Amino acid sequence: MLYFSEQSPDTAKAGKGLRMRRRVIVRRRVSKVKPADTEKLEGFNPSVLGLGDIALPSKEVEAIAAIFDLARFTTFCNQVDPHLVVPKYLSNFLDWLFGEIRARLTEGGYGEDKKLWAELPFFTKFLGDGVLLLWSTRGLTEPLICKIVATLYEIRSAYRNDFYPRISKAVDKPPSILRCGIARGRVFSVGNGNDYIGHCINTASRLQKLSLLTFCFPHRGFNVQEYMREDYRRLFVQKSVTIRGVGENELIWLIKEEFDRLPEKSRELFRSL
Secondary structure: OOOOOOOOHHHHHHHHHHHHHHHHHHHHHHHOOOOOOHHHHHHOOHHHHOOOOOOOOOOEEEEEEEEEEEOOHHHHHOOOOHHHOHHHHHHHHHHHHHHHHHHHOEEOOOHHHOEEOOOOOOEEEEOOOEEEEEEEOOOOOHHHHHHHHHHHHHHHHHHHHHHHHHHOOOOOOOOOOEEEEEEEEEEEEEOOOOEEEOHHHHHHHHHOOOOOOOEEEEOOOOOHHHHOOHHHHOOEEEEEEEEOOOEEEEEEEEEHHHHHOOOHHHHOOOEOO
16 A cells, blocks of 8 residues: 655755755765875885885894883873873873883993993883883893893882872872783894884783783793892792683792782682692
8 A cells, every 4th residue: 555645835845955955065075075195195005104124034032021001091091181191191101211221220330330231122112001122132141131020120119109109290190000011032023123023022911911910920931039139039929820812821920919919809810839
């Protein structure tokens, strides 16, 4: 069965006017489309990633990967008018972090008398909510490798005890926790060495956000019992845990005091040896 409805002349006229306006809007929208800019089109290619010649063979480096991550940084960025606080926080944080690394890797004297007890990281990368650092282990003894771990632990602690109280007076509700995950292994250059990939980088990333912990590193590659100074070694406890994307029953070191404060349900994820 068909139904018909009658339109008054006024209604039909109004409908025609609406269609005319729609055609005008469509024409206006189409008119905003610009002709293709050949130079811009050709310039949009992998070179914008800044990796250099990606076809170059990778160079392998034995390295320590450390990832510092700012807990709840996304929440901090979602506050009212983030453009007023985020640049100020990041500039202060990055200046502080790089200054801490420089200061803690040097020892003795002033000016030219200062000496590096370990090389500075050969690669650094801003990750949006943290920083990736890569140290070459070439020429590093096992005690020095453990000393780098202890240094990273000190920087993690200094954030909470030193930097956070100061930045809280200049920026509203900054991230209160700096997490750190560490791993050791091989990394491979991408392009001209403007980026690196490697399993140890992935492991460090997993460890920096493991449960509610803020500092973790694997047993593999770090001879803690033999080479770490006693005053640092006693701060850590060894556990076994499943790490997504890494493996099951992985042996890791974490801060003993921090582990003891975990809720019971979180502690169940870890197994004692």
